[in-house]
Amino acid sequence: MSGVDLTGKVAVVTGSGRGLGRAYSVALARAGAAVVVNDVDADAAEETAALVRDAGGRAAVVVAAVGSAETADTLVRTAVGEFGRLDAMIANAGVLRDRVMWKASDDEFDIVIETHLRGAFTCGRAAAIHFREAGEGGRILLIGSPAGQFGNFGQTAYSAAKAGIVAMARTWSLELARAGVTVNAVIPTAMTAMTGSMPIYQDAWEKFQQGEPLPPVIRREHALGSPDDVAPLVVWLVSDASAGVTGQAIGLGGDRLTLYAHPAPLTTRDVDGGWTAEGIQQVWDAELAPLAQLSGPTFAPLD
Secondary structure (H helix, E strand, C coil): CCCCCCCCCEEEECCCCCHHHHHHHHHHHHCCCEEEEEECCHHHHHHHHHHHHHCCCCEEEEECCECEHHHHHHHHHHHHHHHCCCCEEEECCCCCCCECHHHCCHHHHHHHHHHHHHHHHHHHHHHHHHHHHHCCCEEEEEECCHHHHHCCCCEHHHHHHHHHHHHHHHHHHHHCHHHCEEEEEEEECECCHHHHCCHHHHHHHHHHHCCCCCCHHHHHCCCCECHHHHHHHHHHHHCHHHCCCCCCEEEEECCEEEECCCCCCCCCCCCCCCCCHHHHHHHHHHHHHHHCCCCCCCCCCCC
């Protein structure tokens, strides 16, 4: 993050009481920004705020669940009231209720969508309204996931919310371009308690907690490092240096930076007068089946 100066800038980071949100907040502070810390856990939020101040930044705390317009408006109002302006909204807050689709309850589905997708919408909308009125541009960062890019077993609501977030970022990049507001989706990957619980990573996670470095194959091929490894992307996207970058889905984790493609047709076939079911079957078997893409993430072997 050397050479990136965020002095005078003000950012809101939702869900910043721990994990990736905390890493983003501290990194922003080290670059000179003031941070509005948000979490449902008051103690965790205050701990992050203390770390922001220790890093040389200024901090304010809003303890509230995201999702409602009231919380979003409070976050923007706090930034402007405490620090005089708002430059960046980082919609990071989220929850997990992992369960296979046929066992997932309505309530479990709803809380994931409410927090991730609606929370990103209401916070982004409140920031956009402020940015348009202030007339000084701004940054909106929505946090996606590989699950939203590829799907993932047991994560129906989470995958749907994260895919929606990326689509929303692309749409907002068009709608807010004239206002000088950039909108991008960050796709973070990090070794956390959640990823460490996966059988493939349990041994590496235990060693990582004891202070051992992660193997190069995990840092590179699996794009997994610490939450701090992801934070430079957030700092850069908030900075003036990224002013020309908008509508993108960009991943960072471990040693690997990834620019994701927009969905695009793999190939097309035309037939005069339209298709029949039998014709579709024939062209599928003869030409399209080998092009079909697999769902879910793929992992390089660790040994």
